[in-house]
Amino acid sequence: MGRRILVAEDEALAAMAIEDELLREGYEVQLAPDGEAALEAAREAMPDLLLTDLRMPRLDGVGLIRALREMAPGLPVVVMTGYAPAGGAAAFRRDGEGPVALFPKPLDMDAVLAELRRLLDG
Amino acid sequence: MPFSTALPLPAAAAPAMCLLPDPAAIWLHVLSDGAIGLAYLSIPAALLVVLLRRRDLAFPWLLGLFALFILACGSTHLVHAYAAFRPMPWGEALVKAVTAAISVVVAVTLWPVLPRILALRSPAALAREVEERRNAEVRARASEARLAAFINNLAEAVFVLRIGADGSFQIESVNPAFERMLGLDAASVVDRRPEEVLPSALVAQALPRWRQAAAQGRTLDYEIGVELPAGRRSWQTVLVPMRGPDGRVERLLGSARDITATRRLQAGLVQSARLATVGTMCAGLAHEASQPLNTATLWLRRARASAEPLAAAQRTVLLRAVAVVEDQLRRAGDLVARIRGLAGDEPDGGEAFDAAVAVGAALRIAGTQYAADGIDFALHADEQPLGVRGSAGRLEQAVLQLLANARDAVVERRLAEPDAPARIDVFLRREAGRVVVEVRDSGQGIAEAARDAIFDPFFTTKPPGRGVGLGLPFAAGVARGMGGGLEAWNLATGGACFRMELAVCEAAGPAGRLAASPVAA
Numbered sequence: 001m002g003r004r005i006l007v008a009e010d011e012a013l014a015a016m017a018i019e020d021e022l023l024r025e026g027y028e029v030q031l032a033p034d035g036e037a038a039l040e041a042a043r044e045a046m047p048d049l050l051l052t053d054l055r056m057p058r059l060d061g062v063g064l065i066r067a068l069r070e071m072a073p074g075l076p077v078v079v080m081t082g083y084a085p086a087g088g089a090a091a092f093r094r095d096g097e098g099p100v101a102l103f104p105k106p107l108d109m110d111a112v113l114a115e116l117r118r119l120l121d122g
Numbered sequence: 123m124p125f126s127t128a129l130p131l132p133a134a135a136a137p138a139m140c141l142l143p144d145p146a147a148i149w150l151h152v153l154s155d156g157a158i159g160l161a162y163l164s165i166p167a168a169l170l171v172v173l174l175r176r177r178d179l180a181f182p183w184l185l186g187l188f189a190l191f192i193l194a195c196g197s198t199h200l201v202h203a204y205a206a207f208r209p210m211p212w213g214e215a216l217v218k219a220v221t222a223a224i225s226v227v228v229a230v231t232l233w234p235v236l237p238r239i240l241a242l243r244s245p246a247a248l249a250r251e252v253e254e255r256r257n258a259e260v261r262a263r264a265s266e267a268r269l270a271a272f273i274n275n276l277a278e279a280v281f282v283l284r285i286g287a288d289g290s291f292q293i294e295s296v297n298p299a300f301e302r303m304l305g306l307d308a309a310s311v312v313d314r315r316p317e318e319v320l321p322s323a324l325v326a327q328a329l330p331r332w333r334q335a336a337a338q339g340r341t342l343d344y345e346i347g348v349e350l351p352a353g354r355r356s357w358q359t360v361l362v363p364m365r366g367p368d369g370r371v372e373r374l375l376g377s378a379r380d381i382t383a384t385r386r387l388q389a390g391l392v393q394s395a396r397l398a399t400v401g402t403m404c405a406g407l408a409h410e411a412s413q414p415l416n417t418a419t420l421w422l423r424r425a426r427a428s429a430e431p432l433a434a435a436q437r438t439v440l441l442r443a444v445a446v447v448e449d450q451l452r453r454a455g456d457l458v459a460r461i462r463g464l465a466g467d468e469p470d471g472g473e474a475f476d477a478a479v480a481v482g483a484a485l486r487i488a489g490t491q492y493a494a495d496g497i498d499f500a501l502h503a504d505e506q507p508l509g510v511r512g513s514a515g516r517l518e519q520a521v522l523q524l525l526a527n528a529r530d531a532v533v534e535r536r537l538a539e540p541d542a543p544a545r546i547d548v549f550l551r552r553e554a555g556r557v558v559v560e561v562r563d564s565g566q567g568i569a570e571a572a573r574d575a576i577f578d579p580f581f582t583t584k585p586p587g588r589g590v591g592l593g594l595p596f597a598a599g600v601a602r603g604m605g606g607g608l609e610a611w612n613l614a615t616g617g618a619c620f621r622m623e624l625a626v627c628e629a630a631g632p633a634g635r636l637a638a639s640p641v642a643a
Contacts, residue, residue: 011413017420024427055409082412082458104462105412106419106455 003120004028006047008038008064009080010056018051021109025116035059039067046072049120051112054081065100076100076119080107148206155203162196165189180242184235191228194221276377279303279357283316283374285336291316291329294373303357303380304350323614324348328359332374335361339371345381349614353553354621356385386623390607393577393598400579401464401599408461415458419451460592463516464579464599472512472604474627477557478503478550480514484521485548492529496544499525503550508557511627512604520600521548523593524561524620530584531565531618538566542616552626556606559622567612576610597622 005027009015015031022029030047032038036058038050050068054061061079068075082105101115166189173185194217201217204210243251273280279300284292293311301308304320311319316329327346335342342361347354359378366372422444429440482501489499510517528546535542542564549560568576575581577598582591597620598608605625613619 011417014413014417014420017417017424020424021420080416082409082416104459105416106451106458107416109420109423 002026002028003048004030004045005049005051005116005120006030006032006038006041008032008035008050008052008056008061010034010053018109021113022051022116025113027116027120035061035064038064042068042071046075049076049078049116051078051080051116054079078103078112078115078119080105080112152203152206155199155206159196159200159203162192162199166193166196181235181239184231184239187224187228187231191224194224197221273297277379279376279378279380281376281378283332283376285372285374289333289336291332291374293319300378303355303378321348321350323350331359331361335363335374336371339363339365347385347611349611349619353558354382354611354619355380356382386607386609389609390602393607394602396578397464397595397598397602400595404461404464404579408458411454412458415451415454419448419455422448422451457590460590460596461579464592464595473514474509474511475514477508477510477517477559477624480517481521481548481550481559484518484525487518487522488525488529488546492525495529495533497529497532498545499548500545501548501550503548504552506552508550508552509627510557510604510624512600512624516600517604517624520597520622521559521561523597524559524622527593527620528561528563528565528618530589531563531567533565535564535566555626557624557626559624561620561622562613562617564615564617567616567618568610573610577608 005022007015007018007022007029009018009031010033012033015033019029019031030041030045032041034056035052038052039059041047042050046068050065052061052064056064059067061081065077065079068077076099078101080103099119101119103112103115169185169189169192173179173182173189179185198214198218198221201210201214205214274297276297276299279302280297281300282294282296284294286292293314293316296306296308296311298308300306304324306319316325320328324346327348328344331342331344331346340363343358344361345356345358347356357378358381359376362375363371364373364375426441426444429437429444432440481503485499485501492499525546525548532542532544532546536544545562545564547560547562549558549562551558569583572581572583577594578591579595580591582589584591594608601608601622601624606623608620608622610618610620
C-alpha cells in the first residue's frame with residue numbers, strides 16, 4: 001500500500017500539478033486548501049508525511065506543523081515556500097523531533113520527489 | 123682774663139653787632155652763622171647727588187629749586203658771619219635780596235604744585251599696589267595653567283595656524299589630542315608648513331577652508347573625510363580667525379572633533395532604513411512572484427510529460443518550447459532566490475566561526491575564477507582568530523561579491539588605461555572591538571553620482587547583461603545580519619575601498635593561521 005501524503009497548498013493549480021506528480025510516483029495523496037482543512041484531514045487519518053506551504057489562509061504552515069507534531073511528534077515534514085523563514089529548516093526543529101526539509105518556490109520538483117523518497121522509503 | 127682780650131673782637135663797625143656789646147654773644151653769632159652756612163651748602167650738594175642718581179623723581183626741578191633756595195639762605199648766613207669781621211652793608215644786602223627773590227619764587231611756585239605733590243602715591247600705597255599686582259599675576263598664572271591643562275586634556279584636536287604675509291600657513295602649536303589623532307609628534311609639525319608635515323589628502327581638503335576663513339575673517343565650520351594609514355577618518359572642525367592689533371587676521375584657531383564613529387553610525391542607519399523599506403518590498407515581491415512561477419513550473423512538467431505520446435516532429439517542437447519556457451522560469455526563479463537572500467537576518471545568531479577562513483576561501487575562489495585577468499590578489503591579515511557569528515557560507519558569498527565588484531572595476535579601468543595597476547588587496551583585522559574586512563582595488567573608483575545608490579538593490583553601473591545590481595546589496599545585508607555594516611569610499615591613490623565591519627564573537631573555533639601572502643596572480 002502506498003504511503004499517504006497530506007498536501008496543504010492554497011494555490012489550486014499548483015496543488016493539482018503536485019498531486020499529479022505524487023500520484024505518478026505511487027503515493028496516496030490528500031489535498032487541503034489551507035491549514036485548517038489539513039488539520040481536520042489529519043485528525044481523521046494521520047498521514048505518513050506532510051507537504052505544506054507556509055502562507056495559507058485560516059491556519060498557516062507553522063501553526064499546522066506545530067499542531068500535527070503534537071499529535072505525531074515524529075511526523076516528517078516537507079515545507080515549500082516562497083518566503084523562507086528566518087533560520088531555515090532549523091526554525092521548525094523545536095516543534096518536534098521529526099525531520100524537516102525546506103524547498104523554496106519555484107519548486108525543483110525532482111529534488112522534492114527525491115527528498116520524499118528518502119524520507120518515506122529510506 | 124677778660125673775654126674781649128682772649129678773642130679778637132670783630133669790628134665794632136659791624137652794624138648788626140653794634141647792638142651786642144658782649145663779645146661772647148657776637149662770637150656765638152659768628153660761629154652759628156658759619157655752621158648754618160656750611161650746613162646749608164652741604165644740603166644742596168646732597169640734593170644734587172639725589173637728583174643725579176635718581177632720574178625717576180617726580181618734580182626734579184622742584185628739588186633743584188629747593189637746593190637753590192637753601193644755597194641762597196646759606197650764603198646769607200656766611201656773608202653775615204664774614205661781615206662781623208669786615209662790614210659790607212651792600213654786599214650783605216645784595217645777597218639777602220637775591221635770597222629773598224629765590225625764596226619768593228620757591229614759595230609762589232610751591233603752592234600750585236602742592237595738589238600734584240599730594241596726589242603722588244605714598245610708598246605704603248605703592249607697596250600695596252605692588253602686592254596686589256603680584257597676587258593678580260599669581261592668579262593669572264594659575265588660570266593660564268588651568269587653561270593649558272584643559273587644552274592638553276581636551277578630546278578635541280586643537281591647532282593654531284600662523285598666517286604669513288604671503289597668505290601661507292605655518293603651524294604654531296598643537297595639543298596632544300591633535301598628535302594622537304594624526305599620529306604625529308608636536309615637535310615635528312610646529313613651525314612647519316602644513317603641506318610639508320600633514321597628510322596630503324587632509325591638506326588638500328582643509329587648505330581651501332583655511333584660506334576662506336583667513337580671507338573672510340569669519341568663523342568657519344567644516345567637515346572632511348580623510349583616508350589615513352590607520353583607516354578612514356571624518357572630522358568636524360571649527361576655525362576661528364584671530365586678529366592682530368591692526369585688525370588683520372593673523373592666526374586661525376582650529377578645533378577638530380573625530381566624528382568617524384558618528385558618521386559611520388549615521389550612514390549605517392540611513393542604509394538600514396533604506397534597505398528595510400526596499401527589503402520589505404523585495405521579500406513581498408519574491409513571495410508573490412514565487413507563487414505563479416511555481417505553478418507555471420509545475421504545469422510545464424505536466425506539459426512535458428504529456429508530450430510523450432506525440433509524433434516525433436510535434437514532440438520535438440513542443441519539448442523545445444518547454445525547454446525555452448523552463449529556462450526563462452529558472453532565470454526568474456534564480457532572481458527571486460537572490461532577492462530572498464537580501465534579507466540577511468540571522469535571528470538564531472548562526473554559528474560562530476573564524477572570518478579569516480571564510481575570507482580566505484572567497485579569495486581562493488576569486489583567484490582561480492579571475493586568474494586570466496592578471497590581477498594581483500593579496501591578503502593582509504592579523505594572525506589572531508577573528509571570531510564572528512553568522513553563516514560562514516553567506517560571508518564567503520558576500521566577500522566574493524566584493525571581490526567580483528573590485529575585479530570589474532580594475533578590468534574597466536584597464537580598458538581605458540592599459541598600463542593602470544591591477545591590484546586587489548584584502549585586509550583583515552580587528553579594530554576597536556570589530557572585525558574589519560577591507561577590499562581595496564586599483565580600479566576606476568566609485569563615480570560621485572553613484573555613491574549614494576551603490577547599495578540599493580537593482581542599481582548597477584555595469585552594461586546590460588553584466589549583473590543585475592544585487593551583489594553589493596547582498597554583501598551589505600550579510601554584514602548587517604552579522605551585527606555590522608558595509609561602507610565604501612574612493613582612495614586617494616585611485617580605486618575604491620569597501621569596508622565590511624562585523625560584530626566580534628569571542629567563542630569562535632580554531633583559526634587557520636593567515637598572513638600576508640599572494641593568493642593568486
